[in-house]
Amino acid sequence: MKSLKELLTKEERDAIRAPIATARTLPRRCFIDADFYAFEVRHALAESWLAVAFRTSIPEPGDIAPITALGYPLLLVRDGEGRARVFHNVCPYDGCEVATSAKRALKTITGPYHGWKYGLDGKLLEANYWDGTPAAADVDLESLNADLIAVPCEEWMSTLFVYLGSTPVTFEEQYAPVLKHLELVDLERLEIGLGEDDRPQVNSLTIASNWKTVYENYAPNVYHEAFVHEMYRKSPHSPRVDENRNKTYTEINDPSGYLGLCYDNAIGASLYGETSLPRVLNKDGTPNRVNTISNVYPNWVTTVLGDAARIAFFLPEGPETGTQWVATFFDRDGASDPALLDDRKQSAKAGIKARVEDNRICESIQRARHSPGVESQFYNPFWDAMHYTMTNLILDKLERSEG
Ligand code: FES
Numbered sequence: 369m370k371s372l373k374e375l376l377t378k379e380e381r382d383a384i385r386a387p388i389a390t391a392r393t394l395p396r397r398c399f400i401d402a403d404f405y406a407f408e409v410r411h412a413l414a415e416s417w418l419a420v421a422f423r424t425s426i427p428e429p430g431d432i433a434p435i436t437a438l439g440y441p442l443l444l445v446r447d448g449e450g451r452a453r454v455f456h457n458v459c460p461y462d463g464c465e466v467a468t469s470a471k472r473a474l475k476t477i478t479g480p481y482h483g484w485k486y487g488l489d490g491k492l493l494e495a496n497y498w499d500g501t502p503a504a505a506d507v508d509l510e511s512l513n514a515d516l517i518a519v520p521c522e523e524w525m526s527t528l529f530v531y532l533g534s535t536p537v538t539f540e541e542q543y544a545p546v547l548k549h550l551e552l553v554d555l556e557r558l559e560i561g562l563g564e565d566d567r568p569q570v571n572s573l574t575i576a577s578n579w580k581t582v583y584e585n586y587a588p589n590v591y592h593e594a595f596v597h598e599m600y601r602k603s604p605h606s607p608r609v610d611e612n613r614n615k616t617y618t619e620i621n622d623p624s625g626y627l628g629l630c631y632d633n634a635i636g637a638s639l640y641g642e643t644s645l646p647r648v649l650n651k652d653g654t655p656n657r658v659n660t661i662s663n664v665y666p667n668w669v670t671t672v673l674g675d676a677a678r679i680a681f682f683l684p685e686g687p688e689t690g691t692q693w694v695a696t697f698f699d700r701d702g703a704s705d706p707a708l709l710d711d712r713k714q715s716a717k718a719g720i721k722a723r724v725e726d727n728r729i730c731e732s733i734q735r736a737r738h739s740p741g742v743e744s745q746f747y748n749p750f751w752d753a754m755h756y757t758m759t760n761l762i763l764d765k766l767e768r769s770e771g
C-alpha cells in the first residue's frame with residue numbers, strides 16, 4: 369500500500385489546512401484513484417463505526433445474512449437471545465464462506481464446504497468426520513481453535529454498525545454528540561414503517577459516486593437544496609436564508625464529524641407536505657418541534673422530522689460506487705397501522721425522491737472529477753463550514769497512519 373506521502377503532497381495538505389477562505393478540498397484524484405481508496409478504507413473508514421445494515425436484514429433469532437463491507441465478507445447473525453452479532457464470513461479451517469446466502473430461523477450455522485457447525489454465538493459445535501468418524505465425538509473442538517472470528521458490532525436505531533479497524537473506540541464515544549443532540553426525542557418509539565406488503569420498507573439505491581461526495585451532499589451541502597430539489601425550491605423557506613442573509617437553520621458542526629442542521633418543524637411541513645401520521649414524540653410526551661438532519665461520520669445520517677424520521681447509510685464498494693440504504697421510521701402507533709399506509713407511502717416517497725435527486729447530482733460530480741480542468745475545489749465560508757470540517761477530519765484520520 370502506498371504511504372500518505374505518496375498520495376498527498378505537502379502543498380495539498382497545507383492547502384486543506386489553510387483558513388477556510390483560502391483552503392482547498394482534497395484533490396480530485398482522491399475521489400477516483402484506487403490507491404487512495406485503499407488507503408482511506410484502512411485509515412479513514414475502517415477506523416470508525418460504520419453502518420452496514422438495517423435490523424430488517426436479520427429481524428428474528430436465528431436469522432443470518434452475508435454482506436460485504438469495505439471489501440470484507442461479513443456474516444450478520446441474530447443470536448438466540450435476539451442480540452445482533454457480526455463475524456468475519458470465513459471458516460477458520462479451509463477458508464470457505466460460512467454462509468453464502470441469507471437464511472431464517474436457524475439453530476446452528478453449517479459451513480458449505482465440510483459441514484462444520486457453528487452456534488449462533490460463533491462457537492464451533494461440530495467438526496463432522498474430522499477424525500474419520502461421522503459423529504466425531506472425540507474431537508477436541510477447543511484445541512482446533514476454530515470458532516468464528518467476531519467483529520465489534522452495535523445495534524442502534526434499527527441500524528447495525530461494525531468496527532473493522534484495529535484501534536476500536538466505543539460506539540458511545542463516536543455517537544456521543546448525536547446522542548446528546550437528540551436526547552430529548554424518544555427515539556425508542558420509532559420503527560421502520562410497513563409498506564404495501566406489510567413488510568418494513570427499506571430501499572437500496574446504487575450511487576456511482578465517491579463516499580465523501582455522498583456524505584458531504586446530505587447535510588453539509590445546504591446550499592444545493594434549492595437547486596437540486598424541486599420540493600424544496602417550492603418552499604418559501606428555501607434556500608434557508610432570510611432577507612437579511614440570516615440562516616433559518618442552526619448548523620451542527622462538530623469536529624468529530626457530527627454534521628448537520630436543525631430548523632423549526634413548521635418549515636419541515638412545507639418541505640415534505642402534511643400527513644395524518646402521529647407526531648414524533650419527545651421523551652416528555654410533547655411533539656418534536658425541531659427537524660434535525662444529523663450526519664455521523666463516515667456513512668450514517670438520520671433526519672428527524674415532525675411526523676417521521678429517515679435513516680440512510682452509504683456503503684462504498686470502490687472509489688466510484690456504492691449502495692445507499694434508506695428507511696423511513698414512524699412513531700410506533702403509526703408504523704404499522706393499515707389506515708395510515710398512504711401517509712407512510714407519501715412520506716417515504718418524498719424522502720426517496722430527494723435521495724434520488726441527490727444521488728444523480730453526486731454522480732454528475734463524480735463524472736466531473738475526471739476532468740483535469742479543476743484539480744480541487746474551494747469553499748464559501750458562509751455555506752461550507754461543515755464541508756471544511758469534514759475534509760480536515762478526513763485528513764486528520766489519514767495522518768494518524770503516520771503516527
Ligand atoms: S472450511 Fe468451511 S466447512 Fe470446512
Ligand SMILES: [Fe+2]
Pocket residue numbers: 585586592593596597722726
Ligand atoms: Fe440534497
